[in-house]
Amino acid sequence: MEKKLSRVANTFTPSPIQELSHLAQRCNAINLAEGFPDFPAAPAIKSAAVSAINSDFNQYRHVQGICELLARNAKEMYGLEVDPDTDIAICCGQTEAFAAAMFAIIDPGDEVVLFDPCYETYEGCIRLAGGIPVYVALEPPHWTLDAEKFMSSFTGRTKAVILNRFIHCVVFFWNNPTGKVFTWNELEIIAEACRSRDCLAVTDEVYEHITYDNVKHVTLSLLPGMQQRTIITSSVSKTFGVTGWRIGWAIANPIVASAIRNIHVKLTDSAPAPFQEAALTALSSGPDYFESLRRDYESKRDYSIQLLTGIGFQIRFKPQGSFFLFAELPESSPLSDVGASLALTDPKTKVAFLTLIIPCLLVLMVQVEYVKHLIEQAGVVAVPGRGFFHFNSVSSESEESLSACHDYQKRYIRFAFCKSSATLEAAAQGLSELVDTKGCLNLPPPCKTDT
């Protein structure tokens, strides 16, 4: 019966992040893997939801007030003019907003450029709509955008895939897993590419209110010529600590917003009604709320950096936003030996494909082994970084780009710090168990990959 699955479904595998979460639960480990807080949401917001249920706001619903508030906030916070009547679609979380956006603009075979590393879900949505993801690697350790590499991915891909017509679309995500916030110059490079190639851009701004060190979140729509070709997606989940409520939105020009709305109606009909009501309260929060949110997460970030660097992890890039730390394994980690032994030897043959896939899978396994060790020995769970890196399914011309399993991709582990102080302290305690007498992180040698 496996043949009954669609081709697309067959290419998908279970989420490694969720699987590790389940393992963490079974071992009663401290979950620093999934990006949701373990402290309660603001009481006012919860009360609003309770009140909505009691007031019988329990049937199919579209709460236009959400659009009014989003438009107001866009204007006050970003200087963006948004028409609440035409430019906004309320969806079941940013996930659905993004999925609906993909169905709205992607035809089978259309290419979508993404930056690597990135969150696992985008590729799935793109493929579900029949699109082809094209990855452009950001340069470690600061995850900078290489303009030339970026522009050349447009050119090369156009030739490889185009039939009669194509839509090029650039997907932007803020911050997951690296915590990077794109600089104005980088945004300008991206904007110029979109304008000159008549492309659309889709942004994921769920962490828009979680930025640090006075770095301001800049929305791509503000750049010249970009508002009409940018789809902003976001949600209440991260800002208000209610990831389980599934209230998100897409903001775009009227035609695209209308298409997204129509598709959303066919995918889910509407977002949960009482939580739409509660979102009114959430989105009416004053500047104090956002200030204290930032301050709070910033201190958690700093604590976590200190904790991890104290036991030997390398954090060369301090996150500027979101609540993830993308930490490198210590230099002394035996993982680097594994990396050397997996170097490709003959990229031009078909074997190259296997030597590409297998080492990457092995590396993923090895990283998973390390994370399993973290769970079992330290009682802490995180996410192997390898799952956030991708390689292109369309073959590249150069040898260098074929060896997409770069060494650095094997060295990262993502920690979430959106947890209470008690949790972070407990994690510190657990991790200290792994430190040897010299104060260095003691990780086991890889046991399953003797290559």
Place this chain on the structure above:
Amino acid sequence: MLESQCTWTHSPPPTMSRPLSFLLNNPSSPFPRTFPLRQLFINSTRSLTPAAAPIFRRPSLMAALSTVSVPHPDKDATAAVTPNSSQTQHPLQVAKRLEKFKTTIFTQMSMLAIKHGAINLGQGFPNFDGPDFVKEAAIQAIKDGKNQYARGFGVPDCNAAIAERFKKDTGLVVDPDKEITVTSGCTEAIAATMLGLINPGDEVIVFAPFYDSYEATLSMAGAQVKSITLRPPDFAVPLDEFKSAISKNTRAVLINTPHNPTGKMFTREELDTIASLCIENDVLVFSDEVYDKLAFEADHISMASLPGMYERTVTLNSLGKTFSLTGWKIGWAIAPPHLTWGVRQAHSYLTFATSTPMQSAAAVALRAPDSYYE
């Protein structure tokens, strides 16, 4: 008073392009469960139709009869946009397969409803609310902090309760963790089933008239749709026509029983015939049974319970209709593991997870004593 409960602000007037829904809430006259008007909800559509202005000036009956989207002449999705005058005008593009899905008939009917102050019998939600014990359960879940991501395919207790209910209703024992996927409403269960199990070019048979999301999601999946019209006055299945339509090239048959919008229930004979032909041709069945608890004269028969059918059937259902909580968006798909896999994959990219507190409440609701259902 009632107008203040309406979620729509009347100025500026809403445009036709929005598929909006309004709440028609008239707490001063809750409809008892036995009120005959209930039958009309079965015959109305499930789609979003903005409710009439909540005043009973002109009680005209309005049911949305068509499930086919009507193209709106002013909203051609591929027309050039006319944004701010300072911007250069480029024709913006929308995916081809969805060009024809513009403003639905429901949106247009809703505008007429508001304009004429009509009672809304077009949209498939009740204007009486859900039972208190279920609402209390959701409230308690929110207070208990169950507000973060649920397990993607469902909160364990919710899956367990769905399995228990399914066993009571059909006699079938299913594994809650391997054979049940919780989704944002039955609508998402339908979308996830189509996108997870249908390849572009696959042939799918549907019975017309049908709920409007079927066509849209089949289109998104790139299916070849074969539509067979149910025959009035009883809306019987034309079995001969079905026999000649189905073949080894057919991937799936989509049935909806009890049926929206006709209220028809597929008879045992019809289901047996469909089943045997599906087995013979190795065809899947997607069975939308969202109204199964709102059966009045005949007993509802679940396709999955027929001999040889469970292994090839995806059964779709939800909390909303049975418990008058349509806005909570708790639905599910029940299928054998090899089919559940595809549904779950699509689901994880459509919405990732379903609203957590409502799932806790759903578990309570589904364990309601049988007396609730009578």
